[in-house]
Amino acid sequence: MAGCLDASSVAAVLARMAETRPRVHCLTNTVAQNVTANMLLAFGAIPSMAVHVDEVAGFAQGAGAILINLGTISAEGELAIPKLLEAARDHHKPLVLDPVFVELSPLRRHIAREVLRLPDVVVRGNATEMAALASELDAAERVTRVTTGKVDHIEGKRGALAIAHGHPLMTKVTGLGCASSALVAACCAVETDPVIAAGAALTAFGIAGEIAAAKSAGPGSFAVNLIDALASLDEALLRRHMGERA
Ligand SMILES: Nc1ncnc2c1ncn2[C@@H]1O[C@H](COP(=O)(O)OP(=O)(O)OP(=O)(O)O)[C@@H](O)[C@H]1O
Ligand SMILES: Cc1ncsc1CCO
Numbered sequence: 001m002a003g004c005l006d007a008s009s010v011a012a013v014l015a016r017m018a019e020t021r022p023r024v025h026c027l028t029n030t031v032a033q034n035v036t037a038n039m040l041l042a043f044g045a046i047p048s049m050a051v052h053v054d055e056v057a058g059f060a061q062g063a064g065a066i067l068i069n070l071g072t073i074s075a076e077g078e079l080a081i082p083k084l085l086e087a088a089r090d091h092h093k094p095l096v097l098d099p100v101f102v103e104l105s106p107l108r109r110h111i112a113r114e115v116l117r118l119p120d121v122v123v124r125g126n127a128t129e130m131a132a133l134a135s136e137l138d139a140a141e142r143v144t145r146v147t148t149g150k151v152d153h154i155e156g157k158r159g160a161l162a163i164a165h166g167h168p169l170m171t172k173v174t175g176l177g178c179a180s181s182a183l184v185a186a187c188c189a190v191e192t193d194p195v196i197a198a199g200a201a202l203t204a205f206g207i208a209g210e211i212a213a214a215k216s217a218g219p220g221s222f223a224v225n226l227i228d229a230l231a232s233l234d235e236a237l238l239r240r241h242m243g244e245r246a
């Protein structure tokens, strides 16, 4: 049965984030680029976003983790992906795939298959995307599946977690799924177990969503308050929202 993390486990991952400030190299989409960079900074990580085929390898080799998001994949981005996969393989970097709209595009399915030739990939998508990619995920070696929604489901080699945090307003701001994938990548840079890393990222993000929603009049102010809430998380706030005593 799927478990959940306690506040001290999430706080331990966040403490390592604050201490080491990992850089996450993001090949992401033009819609979610800004919100993704802001969420990474609020989380204590550092975003980099280079796409050019002649510089992505260098950026990825020195990063703590790599994100490949297919949301607005371009011809330039497609050329960069083999360089990112090579950097992940040769330099043992955690890699997160966000297969945005894979159900709508044979090109995206082809790219996702290429990415999943690498073992140990973490895939974060919504229920539609994860269902569309089911056979590719079944064929992949040591993949971690992260399916977000009202409840987030994480399944990996070393167990399963179900995270019931967040707020419906999270579906009314574009790019928050994309940002959640970047936060999962950031946690993978400081936590070797991808199930715990994804669980910590999504617990923190969900609780930040709950805190932000309580202060917001609608999706616009929610987007701003979510950045503030993510930046202000500490163990006491986590405990309170997880129903644990101080
Ligand atoms: N109904 C809901 N209630 C609470 N939290 C939710 C709900 N739906 C999504 N979330 C949270 O919102 C975040 C984004 O997940 P979602 O599944 O909406 O991503 P997505 O569909 O890929 O989004 P996008 O493509 O717009 O970036 C996750 O942290 C998830 O837990
Ligand atoms: C709306 C949209 N279109 C491509 S990427 C993106 C952001 C949410 O995935």
Ligand SMILES: [Mg+2]
Pocket (backbone or CB within 6 Å): 100, 125, 126, 177, 178
């Ligand atoms: Mg998405």
